[in-house]
Amino acid sequence: MDSPISATLVSWGNAWLAGHVGLDEAVDRVERAAGPQVVATEAGETTLRAFLVDQRIEGLSSFRLALPIPGDPLGLTGPPAFNGAAIDAGQAAVAVLPGRCLGLVPADDRRGSSYQGILWTACDASTAVPSLPSLAEAEQVLSAAMRAATEALLGVEGPAQGFPALDTVDDALAPGYPGRAHRVGTLAARLALALRLADERGLTSGQLATRGEALRDLDRAVRRARVAAHHAIVESGQPQI
Numbered sequence: 390m391d392s393p394i395s396a397t398l399v400s401w402g403n404a405w406l407a408g409h410v411g412l413d414e415a416v417d418r419v420e421r422a423a424g425p426q427v428v429a430t431e432a433g434e435t436t437l438r439a440f441l442v443d444q445r446i447e448g449l450s451s452f453r454l455a456l457p458i459p460g461d462p463l464g465l466t467g468p469p470a471f472n473g474a475a476i477d478a479g480q481a482a483v484a485v486l487p488g489r490c491l492g493l494v495p496a497d498d499r500r501g502s503s504y505q506g507i508l509w510t511a512c513d514a515s516t517a518v519p520s521l522p523s524l525a526e527a528e529q530v531l532s533a534a535m536r537a538a539t540e541a542l543l544g545v546e547g548p549a550q551g552f553p554a555l556d557t558v559d560d561a562l563a564p565g566y567p568g569r570a571h572r573v574g575t576l577a578a579r580l581a582l583a584l585r586l587a588d589e590r591g592l593t594s595g596q597l598a599t600r601g602e603a604l605r606d607l608d609r610a611v612r613r614a615r616v617a618a619h620h621a622i623v624e625s626g627q628p629q630i
Contacts, residue, residue, distance in 0.1 A: 393578070394423045394495050394507055395480040396619055399452040400563045400574075402441070402482070403622045406451060409565030412441065418563070424506035427498060437509070444484055444491070453483040453519070454619040456612040464616050466517040474510065483514050490514040524624070527610075527617035528573045534610035535580065541603035566622050574618035580611045 397419050405415040416438045420426055426437035441449070455464025457476045464483070465472045471492040475481035484491040492514035498506045522530065562574045584604060 393480070393581070394419070395456075395482045395493070396454055396615060397422045398482045398493070399454040399619045400566070402452040402484075403619070404563035404565045405441075406445075406449065407565050407622055410563060412438065415563070416441070420506075425498075425504070426507050426509065428493070428509040428511055430511045434508075440509075440511075444486065448487040449484055450487075451485045451623040453485065454616050455481040455483060455519075456616055457481075458608075458612075461609065461612075463612050464519050464521070466519050467515040468513065471512050471514050474512070482509075488516065490516050521620060522613050522617050524567075524569055524573060524617045524621050527614040528569065531573065531577060531580075531610045531614040534607045535576075538603040538607040541599055562618065566618070570618040570621035573614050577611045577614040577618060580607065581615065584608055584611065 401410065401415040401418045404410045405412055410418075416426070419437065427434050428437055428440040430440070435443075453464060455462075455475050456479070457463050457465050457472070458479065459476055462472055462476060464481070465475055471481070471494070474494045475492065478494050478496065480495065482493040482495075484493060490513075492512050493509045494512070495507050495509050498504070498508035562571050566574070584607065
């Protein structure tokens, strides 16, 4: 699925857990992004609001974002069943609880002609902490990748050179995140949309190879920047500016 709903849940879920927004505001913001939210657990289906309340009682402390692709399981540490589902979806949220983690994998939920929302499947996730770049490192790599990709794409003659113009991107982080996280997250969201809109029609095989390499490098940097930005509110011992 193409929706960044996992990023929205992680951002607003963390802001709620940190006391910057209320539960109703957080859930309303997630549902405004993608419609009604239902979570499927071993005990059955429940609303996202009820699920969050239950997990908070169990000690839910934070959410982590995973944006994996085949060959690059960014944000995942297992087990294989969760990793496979998250890679197929291209995204997941990880709920961190005392001594355990729950992986949440989203899918489009269409139960009727007029109903459209998100069904989250909850499953066990490893408690191991994934190796992620710091926000400062992710910002540096993203800036370098953006410059390199821009030079490569502008050097490709033919249609669809450079990046498409993007006036607005509604993917802002929730209140409570540090300023650098907002800056990095917004830039990464804009570039993620640009990557999705990139049009390769009319290019030769050589031009496609040049373009493809540049976009792959940028995609890797964008995903790392987004994950780092969404984790920034729960980072410890790292000053943010």
